[in-house]
Amino acid sequence: MSRSLAICRSLLLVPALLLPTLSQAHGPTPQKVDEEIAIAASPDVVWGLVGDFGAIAAWHPGVKEARASGGNEAGKAERELTLANGERIVEGLDEYEAEKRMLGYRLSRENHAAMPVSFYSATLEVVDDGKGGSVVKWGGRFYRADTGNFPPEHLNDAAAVAAMTDFFRSGLESLRVVAEKAP
Amino acid sequence: MRGFYPHYGAERTCGPVRSSSSRYCLRALRQVALLLLTFGLPGVVAAGELAWITNQTAGTVSVLDLDALQVIDTVDVPDGPAGVAVTRDGSRVYITHPDLGLVSEIDAATRKLVQSIEVGGSPFGIALDERDRRLLFVTDWSRHILIVIDPKKGIPLDLLAVGQSPAGIVVDELARRVYIADRESDTVTVLDADVARGFAQIKVGSHPFGIAFDQAAKRVYVGNVRSGSLSVIDTADLKETAQIPVGEFPYGIAVGRDGKVYVANQRDDEIAVVDPATASVSGRQSVGRYPDGVAINAAGDRLVVANWFDDSVTVLSLPGLETLARIEVGEGCRAFGQFIGPAPPVP
Numbered sequence: 001m002s003r004s005l006a007i008c009r010s011l012l013l014v015p016a017l018l019l020p021t022l023s024q025a026h027g028p029t030p031q032k033v034d035e036e037i038a039i040a041a042s043p044d045v046v047w048g049l050v051g052d053f054g055a056i057a058a059w060h061p062g063v064k065e066a067r068a069s070g071g072n073e074a075g076k077a078e079r080e081l082t083l084a085n086g087e088r089i090v091e092g093l094d095e096y097e098a099e100k101r102m103l104g105y106r107l108s109r110e111n112h113a114a115m116p117v118s119f120y121s122a123t124l125e126v127v128d129d130g131k132g133g134s135v136v137k138w139g140g141r142f143y144r145a146d147t148g149n150f151p152p153e154h155l156n157d158a159a160a161v162a163a164m165t166d167f168f169r170s171g172l173e174s175l176r177v178v179a180e181k182a183p
Numbered sequence: 184m185r186g187f188y189p190h191y192g193a194e195r196t197c198g199p200v201r202s203s204s205s206r207y208c209l210r211a212l213r214q215v216a217l218l219l220l221t222f223g224l225p226g227v228v229a230a231g232e233l234a235w236i237t238n239q240t241a242g243t244v245s246v247l248d249l250d251a252l253q254v255i256d257t258v259d260v261p262d263g264p265a266g267v268a269v270t271r272d273g274s275r276v277y278i279t280h281p282d283l284g285l286v287s288e289i290d291a292a293t294r295k296l297v298q299s300i301e302v303g304g305s306p307f308g309i310a311l312d313e314r315d316r317r318l319l320f321v322t323d324w325s326r327h328i329l330i331v332i333d334p335k336k337g338i339p340l341d342l343l344a345v346g347q348s349p350a351g352i353v354v355d356e357l358a359r360r361v362y363i364a365d366r367e368s369d370t371v372t373v374l375d376a377d378v379a380r381g382f383a384q385i386k387v388g389s390h391p392f393g394i395a396f397d398q399a400a401k402r403v404y405v406g407n408v409r410s411g412s413l414s415v416i417d418t419a420d421l422k423e424t425a426q427i428p429v430g431e432f433p434y435g436i437a438v439g440r441d442g443k444v445y446v447a448n449q450r451d452d453e454i455a456v457v458d459p460a461t462a463s464v465s466g467r468q469s470v471g472r473y474p475d476g477v478a479i480n481a482a483g484d485r486l487v488v489a490n491w492f493d494d495s496v497t498v499l500s501l502p503g504l505e506t507l508a509r510i511e512v513g514e515g516c517r518a519f520g521q522f523i524g525p526a527p528p529v530p
Contacts, residue, residue, distance in 0.1 A: 029282055032491075121450060147305075148325060149325070
């Protein structure tokens, strides 16, 4: 416990207030992605594809390669994704509920060149549509890459929303094609 | 020490300044007209308590009547409102805007923006000190400081160093201490509420964010987002006495009148009830998706939680945890802070 806290008593207010700041941490303004798709394949078939945390490259066109460890154990499993642009990110599995066909994960190593976000958490769930098919819901909460108050265009909220929405949507569309072709 | 550092509570002043009597009458008339417009009928008794929900994406504040369980107004504010604090008398609401470096003030009676105070940086968590004159304590996420603001003068009085990316903040008005959750340095910084002096930096779990204070139990509770735990801090010796596992991504925290701690577990879409006596979770209740800010009313029988993903709030009864209502609010609701107050007296 430190009793001697540095006190910045002599900050000149005006210059300090006008300086843009860059933080390595994610900022306080979360953004949302919320996508879903109907698939003419049984929930078990769809979960067979998405329920293997490390096997995302088998159905997501934006993932060239996934190197996984820890299986599907929440709190342990990780996957390092090489995206279409050759850049890598690492995601960690937080929740895994096979009975509910639901998993939750987070970004554990950011890379703005791969994805212009500083952090995200996301949930993917396969819901029985009651008619033999499935609805897959994939949503998440994330923060732009540059969490300062003056982000350049390629690192701002709009860039983050566009990238995440595209990743989720293209993944779901491809998942539908793969699942509907499955035996 | 006291002579050298500024003494924030030195001047004793009272609340809003009254205008001249004729202008006062005009304002009262306008207020009656507004009430008639809002409620349709004369003679409707003002609500008991209001919840002020910041909608960060929408750039608005939803005003929720906790008796009627409905939104009675939506206040336009500058972009990105996140943190919120309501005065004890319910007359004023203060809002942080992290993206704009602003702290704004709403007159709760007219539900209009009164002023926006430029403070710079990323003002986020906010707490009020109303023991002597009114002060605002605001955490600055990106500059890693505490901003002390005099809302009457509309200026920051001081900037004080704290831990990395400070988020939640509470004030112990009697013991004159300020507690701040430093999200990126895994600490709680304890400062003097009156002079620029630090008491301690207490190590807690990973990524502490929300914070709550229990005056009766003399404890501060902090939710550790990454550890999924609640740290218990004894305010007498400023030490962490326990770390209780609560669930995935604890965000908003509030203390009930029974001394139980209510935690919004953002990735579990639930409120977890923590019993500090047994250091364990004694109940759980599902709410909307990605619950964020939580507050409990003065009577202690209502809990309000902002469901960030669903753009709604859930109102639960206490201690029964029965879902009384699910009410639509604005996009990206956060309600980070003590956002419930008495309905303001009609001027």
